[in-house]
Amino acid sequence: MALPPNVYDAEPIPEAAKAEIERLLKTGDLFRYTAPENSPVALLEKEFAEMMGSKYALAVASCSAALFLSLKALGLPRGAKVLIPAFTFAAVPSSVVHADCVPVLVEVADNYRIDMADFEAKLTDEISAVMISHMRGHTSDMDAIMKLAEARGIPVIEDAAHSLGTEWGGRKIGTIGKIGCFSFQSYKLLNSGEGGIMITDDPDVIARAVIMSGAYEHNWKKHPALSDRFEHWQNKLPLYNTRLSNMSAAIVRPQLAEVPRRVRDGRRNHDHVAAQLNQTPWIRVPAPLGPEQRAPDSIQFNLVDFTDEEVLSYAEAAKARGVAVQVFGLTKDNARAYWNWQFLGDTPELPQTRGMLQRACDARLPARLTPEDCDVIAQALIAAAEDVKGEARAYGT
Numbered sequence: 001m002a003l004p005p006n007v008y009d010a011e012p013i014p015e016a017a018k019a020e021i022e023r024l025l026k027t028g029d030l031f032r033y034t035a036p037e038n039s040p041v042a043l044l045e046k047e048f049a050e051m052m053g054s055k056y057a058l059a060v061a062s063c064s065a066a067l068f069l070s071l072k073a074l075g076l077p078r079g080a081k082v083l084i085p086a087f088t089f090a091a092v093p094s095s096v097v098h099a100d101c102v103p104v105l106v107e108v109a110d111n112y113r114i115d116m117a118d119f120e121a122k123l124t125d126e127i128s129a130v131m132i133s134h135m136r137g138h139t140s141d142m143d144a145i146m147k148l149a150e151a152r153g154i155p156v157i158e159d160a161a162h163s164l165g166t167e168w169g170g171r172k173i174g175t176i177g178k179i180g181c182f183s184f185q186s187y188k189l190l191n192s193g194e195g196g197i198m199i200t201d202d203p204d205v206i207a208r209a210v211i212m213s214g215a216y217e218h219n220w221k222k223h224p225a226l227s228d229r230f231e232h233w234q235n236k237l238p239l240y241n242t243r244l245s246n247m248s249a250a251i252v253r254p255q256l257a258e259v260p261r262r263v264r265d266g267r268r269n270h271d272h273v274a275a276q277l278n279q280t281p282w283i284r285v286p287a288p289l290g291p292e293q294r295a296p297d298s299i300q301f302n303l304v305d306f307t308d309e310e311v312l313s314y315a316e317a318a319k320a321r322g323v324a325v326q327v328f329g330l331t332k333d334n335a336r337a338y339w340n341w342q343f344l345g346d347t348p349e350l351p352q353t354r355g356m357l358q359r360a361c362d363a364r365l366p367a368r369l370t371p372e373d374c375d376v377i378a379q380a381l382i383a384a385a386e387d388v389k390g391e392a393r394a395y396g397t
């Protein structure tokens with residue numbers, strides 16, 4: 001049988017980046033505000049905003065920095081409560097804490113999407129903002145979320161770190177809430193090692209975020225004009241200095257043209273593997289919601305009728321077959337298991353989310369894999385279930 005493919009390596013950076021990187025190396029022009037205009041970071045912001053159909057974009061050091069600045073740009077007071085899903089990456093509650101706010105965790109169902117009954121119950125007058133994390137690109141019911149939040153005048157921030165290219169009812173994820181945030185960390189669709197970007201149509205939000213990201217003195221003049229908004233906020237806000245460097249922007253810009261291919265191939269790979277996994281009684285890949293078109297580079301699935309011990313044996317069996325599987329809620333110290341966010345103090349008990357996390361498996365499936373690579377992975381994932389549960393039922397009943 002063919003060996004399982006390497007799923008960790010990123011794609012090469014397009015050749016087109018080389019000339020600009022060479023120029024940056026020669027000139028040392030790495031700071032976004034050195035050149036009078038059209039720095040690589042400024043060009044990336046312009047191109048990204050155009051690609052998304054948003055008015056404004058601000059590139060920063062990470063998606064976490066973008067989430068933090070989003071909360072700060074909304075002007076939330078110290079101690080403000082922010083609703084977030086309990087299934088997300090630890091960086092999300094961390095960005096809330098960093099902004100001096102308090103995260104309130106909402107239950108997530110076994111299809112990895114927000115439990116709307118719990119969301120509605122927790123969206124009280126005490127909540128100042130909602131941060132929707134489209135975890136691994138799984139999209140919660142954005143129509144229902146926007147309707148409930150808008151009825152109360154509560155702003156919605158989309159954590160689309162890992163969801164670039166996903167659509168909801170034909171709209172681009174990250175453009176539905178007031179602010180959308182994306183990551184350029186190497187495991188995401190666009191890779192500059194580190195980096196992030198936020199988009200919005202709100203001139204006050206972007207003016208505040210630009211200044212706080214570190215556009216000190218009159219560096220805001222190197223951003224597209226915003227009538228008097230920059231002058232208005234000048235000197236009134238702290239400078240958190242979490243900018244993106246020109247080198248990172250030069251590495252991301254030529255990848256923008258690759259987005260449609262990466263989205264298409266990632267979806268093909270995911271759906272190809274999902275169809276095979278759903279053939280066994282031991283594995284369920286939850287269906288997407290109706291309006292959702294995902295752009296996955298990994299696959300999540302639930303083990304059915306497995307005990308905790310069997311789930312751990314499954315991860316071992318998959319590993320022995322050359323495919324790494326993480327179980328969000330059973331892999332030690334997993335940063336996506338809410339009870340490991342001890343920096344929050346006492347986390348609430350969320351039985352639905354906990355139950356899901358203890359059966360939900362995560363395997364990487366990058367867009368650059370071929371369908372044949374994906375077959376090898378799918379077969380290993382299925383065979384590992386049979387290793388644990390025995391072949392009889394898989395092929396029998």
Ligand SMILES: *Cc1c(COP(=O)(O)O)cnc(C)c1O
Pocket residue numbers: 061062063064065088089091092133134135136159161162182183184185195196
């Ligand atoms: C990667 C990720 C983040 C953090 O992005 P950074 O750029 O590493 O800060 C936040 N949320 C989700 C859902 C992510 O996948």
